[in-house]
Amino acid sequence: MHKVLFAACLGVGVVAAIGAANANDELIKMQQNPKDWVMPAGNYANQRYSELKQITAANVGKLQVAWTFSTGVLRGHEGGPLVIGNMMYVHTPFPNIVYALDLANENKIVWKYEPKQDPNVIPVMCCDTVNRGVAYADGKIFLHQADTTLVALDAKTGKVEWSVKNGDPGKGATGTSSPLVIKDKVLIGISGGEFGVQCHVTAYDLKSGKLVWRAFSEGPDDQIMVDPVKTTELGKPVGKDSSIKTWQGDQWKIGGGCTWGWLSYDPALNMVYYGTGNPSTWNPKQRPGDNKWSMTIFARNPDTGMANWVYQMTPHDEWDYDGVNEMILSDQEFGGQPRKLLTHFDRNGLGYTLDRTNGELLVADKYDPKVNWTSGVDMNKTSPTYGRPKVLAQYSTESGGEDKNTKGICPAALGTKDEQPAAYSPDTQLFYVPTNHVCMDYEPFKVSYTAGQPYVGATLSMYPPAGETHMGNFIAWDNKTGKIVWSLPEQFSVWSGALATAGGVVFYGTLEGYLKAVDAKTGKELYKFKTPSGIIGNVTSYEQGGRQYIAVLSGVGGWAGIGLAAGLTDPTAGLGAVGGYAALTNYTALGGALTVFALPQ
Template sequence: MRKLLTLTTAIGIGATGSAFANESVMSGIDDPSQWVIQTGDYKNQRYSELDQINADNVGDLQVAWTFSTGVLRGHEGGPLVVGDVMYVHAPFPNTVYALDLTDNGRIIWRYEPQQDPDVIPVMCCDTVNRGVAYADNKIFLHQADTTVVALNAETGEVEWSVQNGDASKGETNTATVMPVGDKVMVGISGGEFGVRGHLTAYDIETGEQVWRAYSMGPDSDTLMDPENTTHLGEAVGVDSGTATWEGDQWMIGGGTTWGWYAYDPEENLVYYGTGNPSTWNPAQRPGDNRWSMTIMARDADTGMAKWLYQMTPHDEWDYDGVNEMILTEQEWEGEERKLLTHFDRNGLAYVMDRVSGELLSAEKFDPAVNWTSGVEMDPESEDYGRPMVVAEYSTEQNGEDVNSTGICPAALGTKDQQPAAYSPKTELFYVPTNHVCMDYEPFRVSYTAGQPYVGATLAMYPAPDSHGGMGNFIAWDNKAGEIKWSLPEQFSVWSGALATAGDVVFYGTLEGYAKAVHAETGEELYSFKTPSGIIGNFMTYEHDGEQYIGILSGVGGWAGIGLAAGLTNPNDGLGAVGGYAALSDYTALGGQLTVFKLPDSE
């Protein structure tokens, strides 16, 4: 009874109206003892006010308990805690568990979707899933086969389900969803199969589609007002989503939306990024290929775009723009502003005014980045806002069937989807990064629905003239546009970071180490090796007066695809297998949740 009362209090059973779901999430976000959204809050800050575990005592952490998911592929995302219940997800087949925290983690219910395994080879970079969402006494799961399911939070019973895409065409899912108001926002994966990306809003209570905004296409598809939707302060004009494409190439144009979403309730704007244009061979799709590689700001109620910014026009390197948008309120040049900070795959850290879409800064957050000399920041220039491409590292200028070498970063970016964290105490961003370069050879490819539509061969390796490793965990000052401190790692840092009021930042390594470092200095304060490589995201909660830290381990994802799928050809996994071949010397497959706490006081 106590567990049920706590749960129903947390989720506000009995509330009505369109604000119900929004209020249920907001009240959970405001309670640091819970972790009710994958990103910690709508701002994607991944910051907790809990400080029982702090820089002085984190070295005493011990394992409190563990839980096996029963799956051996890559484990991204993390658990949710709502009241006294923890919700844990797994990669394909996307089983969901509800665990009773008052009864030694007893399984209250489990949901085991029956999915066609034929979806597995259509998933480009492992069978990962970035977690479930919660609102209005429901748990939302977006399955690999694009089925969106609303489960009763208390019983696990299916309340509604809807098909968001078509796996036979290459449409799949790896991302979480985001509840906003009376809607749930849902993206789509499949850019390597010629999918046309979209963000879709479904009614939380019924599953009915409310709106769908495509990444490219005519204005009626992209939900853009030619006169009032802006790009760098200028109206985008009529059918901007087709104007920079040749013929009907936009119909298979990519721009998928498989990353993270943010929300500003005051502005009622949803922020997210779009992925690479299809195909990876840039010669086959001349033009800027709008609106791939773009930061989008859309009205949550209507889906209409307010502003957008294309970071990598005519992408030549697969630098998807799907990484998280982190929302902050900071002083910028003497004025308090609502900011959006985004660490893109292309190696640039962007700062924007999230109300107007004004570009404030674009700086390299890895000194190895060489494909661009920087972004043109002069508003009077015709190239304003565009990256200046270094010809030597252009995969198009060098031609089809020509291997361009030494491009930094590699296609998996200076940072992939692994989310950064932000501490309002230090005003620093804590960013997991990949210190990896590549060779890239485009070739001509034809489109067939449901078949790979890539058109490039890649090889990856550590950035030269560095510490010899493939990753760094950095603290970034977005106002100064510089790294404050950097911790080298042997492999890419593929876990999500967590910052806390205890002046501690947590991250994990591909070898499987859970690490805690000092938020100000980067000094390592704690390290523990979990059973498998960590590509999941740290979270924290409080129960019965004690703070806990949770992390999923289970190597995989793009970096670990060789291990996860048993691949050995160095060019497989879109180039990652050879780059991360040594990873098998340090970890093996697994699937476990590890929960840490301080020792009981005597």
């Protein structure tokens, strides 16, 4: 059954029926081969699911370390390697080294690319010097460097084929996200919401690097590439000037809405999906209005860039609940009929299920019971506030005014989940979600904009929910009912990406450095191994020489680990994370390593 659903989700059957016009032929074919891992999320649908099943719930307890590789770089290692045939491509945080390893020849380094970047980009990288991975297509490896350079490397030699600048680090724009190749274009987002960047997603020509289209998150209709009549939100046209009407004056020009998360793609519908981040500044008093289209799910035509539909999850954000987390595509039965679904676990603590063909909102429920800033989303389609979360006044950071410290808000600014991607198993039809179980105090203050300088305007502290000591859970979620099926507490936030497999095993990593394997149906822990450093990387699987391997990058850092990564000690530093995760120093230290596991031969 899972193979049918898997193929349907990718639109493979449709593509075969109507010809190759609907997607990049090479990648659609390659992602069907479970021996490889050809894009950061495994497939266009962002499912992070492997059809390999040599490793099962019955034998995973026998896993052993097969080999390791040091990246030579410290600080936070997010993302994971690609595997194309006999070659593995491993990336690092700044300075963004890429290694090509020959898996058929003792993992020999075939080539190494190390860009020369101005180290002045480091201070303008919010929340560590991370990079979420490279992409592959057309014999090239695509890397988005910290300095916003998008570079195409020859996959065989590492030679630079072309490069293009995607933003201006001098004004606070940086590159942390992974590209996605769709047909003849490379799509990439941008970081810089804490510096007042007007953020965007941009499509570059696959062969030349020429800019094809750029869609901003906020601004005039032509800049955000919406049609006032044809682009809809919850079934209604967005109307003329849908974004600039919701900003005061020219505030949209420094409005944030950054796009440093994950992109997904449905070849059959020819739609690309992604989320936008927080509006700038973090002080909500300084930007009255809904601040559209920050905190928004976008569905766009990748050929033209035009938006088909949008849905803003957190209008007029008061908590930094970026909406950049991945959109997971699945074909499931919903309400007694087959539906093309999109599932999204937002920073704001709500798990959303939408119809990805038109943006119809089907489910919006809390995936951590401690979420308290909202009582829930108005699901009454006849209501004037349909689709909006109901904000509880006591947790509004604006109602008390500037310089008032609002306490006990759950989740914290890093959300019930940040960019660490969830996984979906077509076998169980469950989603496996790494979460943060963290609350905060939030004090906004007035801040003025200066290009290239932080534009935050809030002081935070973070801690576990009242009466509890653990800061994370790993959960199984039913996207049709909006319910948690099972939940595993973790001492710290679960900041790694999950992996579901056809062997009935789900993998994830912990901030202390453990790779863990659990039963997909019950959540029972089946295996764990402590790697050299805390894991914020994403678990992947591949097959080589008839053996299934599980691979993960360890290297503590990211927002949760920024205190360790950057040597910070002030509890309010790292936007509150340094104090919240101070105890991490008792369990792990900096490192950069790839650890690969397999069953004994």
